[in-house]
Amino acid sequence: MAKVGIIGGGAAGMFAAVQAAGYGHEVHLYEQNEKLGKKLFITGKGRCNFTNACPAEEFFQNIVSNAKFMYSSGYGYTSQDIMAFFEQHRVPVKVERGNRAFPASDHSSDIIRGLERALKEAGVKIHLGTKVRHLQCAEGAVRGIVLENGTRLAMDAVMVATGGLSYPTTGSTGDGYRLAKECGHTVTELKPALVPLETGETYIPKLQGLSLRNVALRVKGKKKPVYEGFGEMMFTHFGITGPLVLSASSYIGKSGLPWPMEAEIDLKPALTETQLDERLLREFQAAQNKQFKNVVPELFPSRLVPVMIELSGIAPDRPVNGISREERRVLVEKTKHFPLTIVGTRPYREAIITQGGVSVKEVNPGTMESKKVKNLYFIGEVLDVDALTGGFNLQVAWSTAYAAACALQF
Ligand SMILES: Cc1cc2nc3c(=O)[nH]c(=O)nc-3n(C[C@H](O)[C@H](O)[C@H](O)COP(=O)(O)OP(=O)(O)OC[C@H]3O[C@@H](n4cnc5c(N)ncnc54)[C@H](O)[C@@H]3O)c2cc1C
Secondary structure, eight states: EEEEEEEEOOOHHHHHHHHHHHHHHHEEEEEESSSSSSSHHHGGGGGGOOESSSHHHHHHHHHHEEEEHHHHHHHSSSSHHHHHHHHTTTTTEEEOOEEEEEEEESSHHHHHHHHHHHHHHHHEEEEETTTEEEEEEEEEEEEEEEESSOEEEEEEEEEEEOOSSSSSGGGGOSHHHHHHTTTTTBBOOOOEOOOOOEEEOOTGGGGTOOEEEEEEEEESSSSOOOOEEEEEEOOOEEEEHHHHHHHHHHHHHHHHHOSOEEEEEOOOSSOOHHHHEEOOOOEEHHHTBBBBBHHGGGGEEEGGGGHHHHHOOOTTTEEEEEEEEHHHHHHHHHHTEEEEEEEOOGGGGGGGGEEOBBBBGBBBBTTTTBSSBBBBBEEGGGBEEEEOOSHHHHHHHHHHHHHHHHHHHO
């Protein structure tokens, strides 16, 4: 039996503690907040989309950074396993559209309560309001931890489950990266991801609050697009957000390209440019002498109308039957390629995940053990692994935590 210190009482830390204690180890869980799972509480808009019940291959396709690193732990502990775990711990679960799994109650607090029950049953010693300041390493192995108040505690193994930098008010203050560096680990470049994007055009803030469904977003790259997706997005006072935009932000982060980045929205992806031109022609012919500004509302949501008029360059009071083929072409082009300049991301406090982290090259993918320091493990968001929305990031936490707990050999 080993004495195991786990730093961070979030998803990964709590789950690893349950599993490790289940193997008979003496497990101490250190959480700097006064309660466990503060970030879990706000996940999935308070409903906690705790995994995605998709086939394993699809799980890996939804991992943006270092999917291959996740193969071993992802196959070792799957979405089916974590759903069964919660059912066993008296948290009924349900699966919704897109295979997203939630507690049947729609309350993230039930997921936290289920984990807390499991921690208690497994006999984990929980230390709340306890911040870990340093790791103690000697002769290539971890020897213990040092608390904020200077107390030194000897450990046989230590797991770093401190999360990333996103939503720092939940306790994710990036301590794990510092701890990792202290022991000689490389931390890759950190960026906010799954995060809204800021845009440069003056017409975007005017669209604040407008949601678009069934549109395509394309972010241009040097040769091929950095991101192309179809779905839902929203305009805000600073730029754009919504599912499509959050996904785009993760791929923008990976591209390593400098700001600003050119992007475009296809407002009518179901129509080709020729079909759209035919549609315009039909509308204009039917409207006869009507002014352009009174016909445009037939084509776009009302909030978009003034912007589309501005972009088309056609005077709003022009009769539509006088609009030339070339003028129609410009309108078609702006509709299929609504221009956006992305100037940056929103800050970490608005990001769902941190991209970058402890380099996976220095961590054993089967066990999450450091390749540099024996008996030291990194699990969850602190690793350089991030995924798209849909429950995949929490599955990364469960799978890596499970792998580490199983690997403890004493
Ligand atoms: C708004 C929001 C919604 C999200 N929704 C979803 C969702 O629905 N589905 C999904 O899959 N993912 C979601 N995520 C992502 C998901 O929350 C994270 O991937 C996951 O919480 C990472 O788990 P973790 O245990 O690695 O880190 P965390 O959950 O961040 O836990 C880390 C813990 O470590 C503690 N800690 C840090 N440093 C120290 C220290 N020095 N000493 C002691 N304790 C320390 C922190 O206080 C914290 O409690 C969401 C994220 C956000 C911000």
